Amino acid sequence: MWARKFGMRVPQFMVGFGPTVFSRTKGETEYGVKAVPLGGYIRIVGMIPPAEEGESKRATRMRKFIAEVRGQALNDIRPGDENRVFYGKPWWQRVIVMFAGPFHNLVLAVVFFAVVLTAVGTNVYTTRLSSVPACVLPAGAATAADQNACDEPIITSGAHLGEKCTLGEANCAKPQESPAAAAGLRPGDTIVAIGGTPLDRDAFDSWTTVQEEIRSSPGKPVVLTIERDGERRDVTVTPIENTVYVEAGSSDTETAGFLGVSPTAGFARQSVGDVPGYFGMIISQSVQKLVQIPERIPQVFRAAFLGEKRDPNGPVGVVGVGRISGEVFAEQDFTGTQKLSLFLSLLASINLVLFLFNLLPIYPLDGGHIAGALYERARAGIARMRGRPDPGPFDIARLMPVAYAVAGVFLVLSALLVIADIVNPITIG
Numbered sequence: 001m002w003a004r005k006f007g008m009r010v011p012q013f014m015v016g017f018g019p020t021v022f023s024r025t026k027g028e029t030e031y032g033v034k035a036v037p038l039g040g041y042i043r044i045v046g047m048i049p050p051a052e053e054g055e056s057k058r059a060t061r062m063r064k065f066i067a068e069v070r071g072q073a074l075n076d077i078r079p080g081d082e083n084r085v086f087y088g089k090p091w092w093q094r095v096i097v098m099f100a101g102p103f104h105n106l107v108l109a110v111v112f113f114a115v116v117l118t119a120v121g122t123n124v125y126t127t128r129l130s131s132v133p134a135c136v137l138p139a140g141a142a143t144a145a146d147q148n149a150c151d152e153p154i155i156t157s158g159a160h161l162g163e164k165c166t167l168g169e170a171n172c173a174k175p176q177e178s179p180a181a182a183a184g185l186r187p188g189d190t191i192v193a194i195g196g197t198p199l200d201r202d203a204f205d206s207w208t209t210v211q212e213e214i215r216s217s218p219g220k221p222v223v224l225t226i227e228r229d230g231e232r233r234d235v236t237v238t239p240i241e242n243t244v245y246v247e248a249g250s251s252d253t254e255t256a257g258f259l260g261v262s263p264t265a266g267f268a269r270q271s272v273g274d275v276p277g278y279f280g281m282i283i284s285q286s287v288q289k290l291v292q293i294p295e296r297i298p299q300v301f302r303a304a305f306l307g308e309k310r311d312p313n314g315p316v317g318v319v320g321v322g323r324i325s326g327e328v329f330a331e332q333d334f335t336g337t338q339k340l341s342l343f344l345s346l347l348a349s350i351n352l353v354l355f356l357f358n359l360l361p362i363y364p365l366d367g368g369h370i371a372g373a374l375y376e377r378a379r380a381g382i383a384r385m386r387g388r389p390d391p392g393p394f395d396i397a398r399l400m401p402v403a404y405a406v407a408g409v410f411l412v413l414s415a416l417l418v419i420a421d422i423v424n425p426i427t428i429g
Contacts, residue, residue, distance in 0.1 A: 002100045003044050006093040009084040011076065012043040038318065044097070046085025047369075048073035049393040062401060070397045087393040091377040098369040105355040112348030113279055117204075117270040120341045125207035125263040127191040127199055133260050135175035136242055137162065150175050161243065176240075178260030183237040185226070185261060192232065193225035202268035204278055210263075214239045218257035247313060267338060286352055289315075297413065304420035312426050317417030320426055321346065327428045362406050363399040372396050 003010050009028060014020075016034030023032025034040075048070050077085060086094060116122050135150035155163045157171050165172035190201055194213050199206045213222060218241040225234050242258030270278065293315055300315065302308040316324070328334065328342045361371035376394040383391055 002097045003042070003086075006089055006097065007084055008086055008089065008097070009045040009081055010042055011045060012041075014042070015040040017041070043076075044086045045076045045078075045081055046073070046087050048397045049085075049087035049395060050074065051395065051397075066397045066400055069400045073397075087396075091373040091380075094373040095370050098366045098373070099359075102355045102358040102366055105351040105358070109348045109352040109355060110275075110279060112344050112351065113282065114272075114275050116341050116344045116348065117275055117278055118272055119269070120337060120344065121267050121269045122204065122341055122345065123338070124202060124204050124266050124268055126266040126268075127201045127206050127210060128264040128266075129185065129187050129189045129191070129261050130264040131187055131262045132180045132185050133178050134181050136178050136240065136258060136260060137175055150177075179237050179240055179258070180260035183235050185224075185235065185237070186228070188228070190227045191224050192227050195223055196225075202266055204270055204274065205281065207263045214259045215244070215256035218242075220257075267335075267341075282349070282352065283356075286349070286356055290353070290356055297416070300416060300420050303424045304416060307424075310420065310424045310426055314426070315417060316426055317414055317421050319418050320421035321350070323421060323425055324428060331428065362402070363396065364403040364406070368399065368403075369396070372399070 011028065011030060013029055013031045014023075014034050015032070016037045017039065018034050018036040021033045021035050023030050025031070051067075051070065082088070086097075137154070151174065153165050153167050153172050153174050155161055155165050155169075155171050156173050167173070191199060191210055192201065193199055194210055197209075199209060217239050219238065221236050221238050223234055223236050225232055237259055239257035239259045241255060243253050244256050244258055246252040246254050296311065296314045299308065299311050303310040303314075325343065325346060328346075329339055331339070334342070358365050359367040359370070361367045363369070363372070372394045379394070380390045383389065
């Protein structure tokens with residue numbers, strides 16, 4: 001739509017890649033379906049400009065390769081296309097055209113998340129307490145699975161933290177009483193305010209607020225307003241410093257404030273006003289996960305080929321997404337509304353990741369074309385300031401070796417994820 005609006009010729013609009021299964025030409029555009037349903041593309045005439053003046057004619061393997069790619073692109077240009085080529089349009093028009101695809105992924109993500117939050121409902125951690133362990137056990141301790149094993153001495157510091165021991169040994173003592181139990185908190189209590197700030201017990205971020213306040217306050221008194229049997233009371237608790245898991249399902253730990261309470265899972269709708277905050281939280285988490293992908297790939301490799309336990313917070317491929325979707329719909333403990341919520345949330349998450357991923361400034365991603373147009377604009381501005389002529393379109397063909405290298409990395413990563421999703425899958429269990 002945007003390419004046509006700016007007068008560019010679009011010869012193809014395809015769903016999928018590879019051999020054409022079906023196509024029909026309408027106007028000057030061929031619409032069709034390809035054999036490999038892993039995305040899609042539109043082809044715009046003149047994506048690669050002619051060679052710049054003064055370009056070296058020295059024959060090298062790389063220059064021959066670039067020349068072949070450039071020649072194939074320029075062969076699409078027909079008589080009369082001189083003013084309809086992509087590279088001949090103003091830089092801002094090219095930015096809008098290349099941003100349009102990722103932007104519509106963003107729109108779909110917003111729509112899906114908004115529907116889930118306001119109309120269907122989403123899984124949340126409520127501020128109602130499900131358990132209050134009697135004692136404090138560090139994450140990873142041999143007795144951590146049994147939070148009631150408070151009479152068994154453990155190592156309280158050092159490399160063997162949390163291991164069972166015999167009283168009298170160095171750094172050996174019985175686990176201390178949890179701050180929550182010491183303050184008189186009980187399962188079934190509902191936290192309705194923290195530090196005087198009211199909390200919605202079913203809001204998507206209420207338990208996160210409680211968790212962040214506790215983790216950031218080791219040794220500092222925190223006032224909780226709880227509701228018990230219809231009555232409200234203030235309880236002052238002092239979180240202690242303890243070794244806790246960074247996130248659910250992870251084996252990584254960190255030192256943070258610890259209280260000794262767990263939330264009750266719930267399912268609730270949110271207000272329209274919660275959508276921006278929820279979406280901002282999801283974007284922040286998604287960016288963090290994208291940044292972490294390179295460091296998580298070695299673990300995926302070990303899980304696929306060396307039998308190591310799969311990281312439930314690691315990346316998954318198309319096979320993994322399909323498997324998790326199937327498990328969600330086969331799970332008898334989920335209601336139909338919960339299944340619909342999880343499915344729409346999955347669609348929303350995929351669209352959000354596509355938006356963020358395609359904006360990476362790497363050719364051939366859309367972000368690479370956008371970066372090229374912005375660079376061209378900056379280069380022209382500098383030339384004008386220096387009183388020099390406009391150097392013209394940026395030769396994106398020079399980035400073709402990068403494009404093929406990036407494509408190769410993507411193919412290897414995709415193959416690795418497919419293998420891992422088959423032999424050592426992540427499941428909702």
